[in-house]
Amino acid sequence: MPRVILVLFAIFSAAQLCPGLRAQESPITSCPRPSPGATVPEPEDLRSQDGVLKVDLTVRNFTQPDGTTRFCYFDAHGNQSPTLRLSPGDLLILNLKNDLIDSNHVVPATTYSRNHNHAAGAEKKSDPCQSAAMSLTSTNLHFHGLTVPAVCHQDDVLKTSLQPGDAPFQYKFRIPENEPPGLYWYHPHIHGFSKLQVLGGASGAMIIEGIERANKEVAGLPERVLIIRDQDLLNPNAPPSKSEPVVPRFFVDHDGDSANNGTGFGKPAKDLSINFVPVPYPDYPPAAIQVKPQERQFWRVLNASAITYLNIAVLYNRVPQQLGIVALDGIPINANGTTGDFISWQNHLGVPPGGRVEFILTGPPAGVQGLLVTRTVDTGVGGENDPNRALATITASDNAPEPRSKLTSSPVPLPPPAEPWLGNVAPVRVRKLYFSEKLLDPNDPNSATTFYLTVDGQTPTPFNPASGVPDIIAKQGDVEDWIIENRSTELHAFHIHQLHFMLVAWNEVPVNEPFLRDTINVPYHKEADLAYPSVRLRMDFRDPNTIGTFVYHCHLLEHEDGGMMGLIRVEPADSAQAREKSTASPRTSSTPARSTHTN
Numbered sequence: 001m002p003r004v005i006l007v008l009f010a011i012f013s014a015a016q017l018c019p020g021l022r023a024q025e026s027p028i029t030s031c032p033r034p035s036p037g038a039t040v041p042e043p044e045d046l047r048s049q050d051g052v053l054k055v056d057l058t059v060r061n062f063t064q065p066d067g068t069t070r071f072c073y074f075d076a077h078g079n080q081s082p083t084l085r086l087s088p089g090d091l092l093i094l095n096l097k098n099d100l101i102d103s104n105h106v107v108p109a110t111t112y113s114r115n116h117n118h119a120a121g122a123e124k125k126s127d128p129c130q131s132a133a134m135s136l137t138s139t140n141l142h143f144h145g146l147t148v149p150a151v152c153h154q155d156d157v158l159k160t161s162l163q164p165g166d167a168p169f170q171y172k173f174r175i176p177e178n179e180p181p182g183l184y185w186y187h188p189h190i191h192g193f194s195k196l197q198v199l200g201g202a203s204g205a206m207i208i209e210g211i212e213r214a215n216k217e218v219a220g221l222p223e224r225v226l227i228i229r230d231q232d233l234l235n236p237n238a239p240p241s242k243s244e245p246v247v248p249r250f251f252v253d254h255d256g257d258s259a260n261n262g263t264g265f266g267k268p269a270k271d272l273s274i275n276f277v278p279v280p281y282p283d284y285p286p287a288a289i290q291v292k293p294q295e296r297q298f299w300r301v302l303n304a305s306a307i308t309y310l311n312i313a314v315l316y317n318r319v320p321q322q323l324g325i326v327a328l329d330g331i332p333i334n335a336n337g338t339t340g341d342f343i344s345w346q347n348h349l350g351v352p353p354g355g356r357v358e359f360i361l362t363g364p365p366a367g368v369q370g371l372l373v374t375r376t377v378d379t380g381v382g383g384e385n386d387p388n389r390a391l392a393t394i395t396a397s398d399n400a401p402e403p404r405s406k407l408t409s410s411p412v413p414l415p416p417p418a419e420p421w422l423g424n425v426a427p428v429r430v431r432k433l434y435f436s437e438k439l440l441d442p443n444d445p446n447s448a449t450t451f452y453l454t455v456d457g458q459t460p461t462p463f464n465p466a467s468g469v470p471d472i473i474a475k476q477g478d479v480e481d482w483i484i485e486n487r488s489t490e491l492h493a494f495h496i497h498q499l500h501f502m503l504v505a506w507n508e509v510p511v512n513e514p515f516l517r518d519t520i521n522v523p524y525h526k527e528a529d530l531a532y533p534s535v536r537l538r539m540d541f542r543d544p545n546t547i548g549t550f551v552y553h554c555h556l557l558e559h560e561d562g563g564m565m566g567l568i569r570v571e572p573a574d575s576a577q578a579r580e581k582s583t584a585s586p587r588t589s590s591t592p593a594r595s596t597h598t599n
């Protein structure tokens, strides 16, 4: 488990709040973004009406003067990355138009296995459901965390590929009645090009309403959606801020990112933004959030970064505050049905790329300025540098505007789950998978890397989208334990589509963390380790919507694009087996976790 270096931040001066204001940008020529230091805007909310949410989204890209490319989703009214809000049972109809252009400035930086037969999908009109085209102007959508089927027009990312010039493509599915309330998200998932598009800003939040029905502690609270994205450094050649201690020279990895120097300082691999307000290296001028003094709010934080790990903390007078975790990865932590309105109080929250954390925060008293930060994450000697940095100031004032959205104050409690709690179901089998990496030139640490996610016993091969042969065949109705090992020297974030899992053991030591996730860090390997670090996950294939063929992968998108992905086919259970497999074993855990292995 990476150590968190407990370092408090220098207080940022007012002069740092508004450096380099940009000229007004037009949506015709760019994806407009706020200036550093700006007030954190709230994404537009698109809410379902009468059980239906109809959305028209257009994805566009623009190359910036510095050569980087921004990607953005516009709705019909020009809002960027609107938050899609639906309730369980609602129908989503999302028409996606691909207006991407190939500006010739953009090349993917990673090695990846590509099906060249399909690579030039833009040249010939093809059925978007069968296209499988992988080019920098191909796109599609993944609805991260939802348990909807991996089929075309729903959540298939293997063949579904939309090309520029195609008619708007319709995503149409119903949110399952049993989808837990919480924070989910949408982003493109074209193998080989996921990092490029997500790093450029192609992502947005999706909220399944009703979390106050799962935990009445949040009833009536104002809610705030905070999307942390990463992007290429705005000031890549700047020396570190003079307010930082002197750190060793940074090294650059094969992707051109700053490698982890282990100090918690120095040049980060990527800049971060918060709801698109950039917080650029080297001075990290924080964005601004206003709250009423000591007001309780419900914050829903999404790490939509392509490669950056977060370790969220809130400081008042430099003291870390207690944050009350209500949900992780879209699922209330009390979804195990035993913990009532349980809240897990923590003073820092690790959030891997793709992960979400939803927590209660009490605003600072009047006169005290708070700071939302991410603390350094030790990504291993092979990982990128994710140093300490500020994200936003939290200023308390009586006339602070209220967030746009508020949870209902008299919620009807959710019915208890129909299925036995995952932690009480005995796994029918155990599988072992492992992350590994191979340098093209073993003597040159900066040479190209191939990334693998391999089922133990099989030959390590980068994900081959042309193969279509599943690496794992599972059966709907089953619960399995997967041991995910990390045989590389950097942190990886394991993610699987269509389902959630529970962490059972950390380095084979049992943990009591009876809640669900869809993305988890897998600790990195050190030379002195006697065994490869691992996590043991209880995988839940009981939902009929998990039937089909879909992927699991590292959510560091340059690793995924570089081959760190595998294919699973979940076959239908016959009814007799399904009845047998859904039999629960006696409960084994009763106390809720007080510590979370989230970083």
Ligand SMILES: [Cu+2]
Residues within 6 Å of the ligand: 491, 492, 493, 554, 555, 556, 559, 560, 564
């Ligand atoms: Cu990875």
